[in-house]
Amino acid sequence: xxxxxxxxxxxxxxxxxxxxxxxxxxxxxxxxxxxxxxxxxxxxxxxxxxxxxxxxxxxxxxxxxxxxxxxxxxxxxxxxxxxxxxxxxxxxxxxxxxxxxxxxxxxxxxxxxxxxxxxxxxxxxxxxxxxxxxxxxxxxxxxxxxxxxxxxxxxxxxxxxxxxxxxxxxxxxxxxxxxxxxxxxxxxxxxxxxxxxx
Numbered sequence: 001x002x003x004x005x006x007x008x009x010x011x012x013x014x015x016x017x018x019x020x021x022x023x024x025x026x027x028x029x030x031x032x033x034x035x036x037x038x039x040x041x042x043x044x045x046x047x048x049x050x051x052x053x054x055x056x057x058x059x060x061x062x063x064x065x066x067x068x069x070x071x072x073x074x075x076x077x078x079x080x081x082x083x084x085x086x087x088x089x090x091x092x093x094x095x096x097x098x099x100x101x102x103x104x105x106x107x108x109x110x111x112x113x114x115x116x117x118x119x120x121x122x123x124x125x126x127x128x129x130x131x132x133x134x135x136x137x138x139x140x141x142x143x144x145x146x147x148x149x150x151x152x153x154x155x156x157x158x159x160x161x162x163x164x165x166x167x168x169x170x171x172x173x174x175x176x177x178x179x180x181x182x183x184x185x186x187x188x189x190x191x192x193x194x195x196x197x198x
Contacts, residue, residue: 025179026101027101028180034094038092040061049183050173061087065080072141072143072144089151091118111169112172113168114169116165119159127154
């Protein structure tokens with residue numbers, strides 16, 4: 001009888017450890033992805049999602065930064081650095097919590113229900129674009145320092161506004177090597193950028 005209890009205890013403990021590892025692995029993949037994305041390290045972030053190559057392509061800031069040359073008098077390199085700093089500032093405020101998780105029957109997929117929030121990045125960037133546009137119409141391109149000052153002012157306003165929380169389901173799946181990865185990193189990145197606007 002004692003051997004049966006020991007065997008049952010071992011089975012229960014094993015099942016619990018498997019469940020914790022599976023869930024921890026899925027949650028860990030999400031956490032690692034978010035951490036890398038906040039640093040704009042899309043090479044690292046791509047390791048934690050199934051659509052990694054697509055994420056790497058969208059992570060090139062040069063083209064987006066070049067569009068700022070219409071408003072700002074600065075080199076492409078300076079504009080790229082500035083754009084990257086703006087994106088980091090916008091993503092820094094992203095917060096989330098995992099409310100629950102559901103595992104598929106085969107154990108190869110976990111759906112995480114998360115609650116998340118961020119500043120309203122869409123509104124921030126729209127207001128910032130209008131502000132720069134008005135400067136260009138009235139007096140031509142602005143200096144990089146002026147552009148930074150205007151962005152900081154809009155960021156401060158966005159941070160002081162009330163943040164809305166949203167909930168969403170995130171699928172995390174096992175790849176062929178049984179590593180947990182987000183089904184779509186680009187979707188999670190979009191949520192990070194939308195924040196309270198979603």
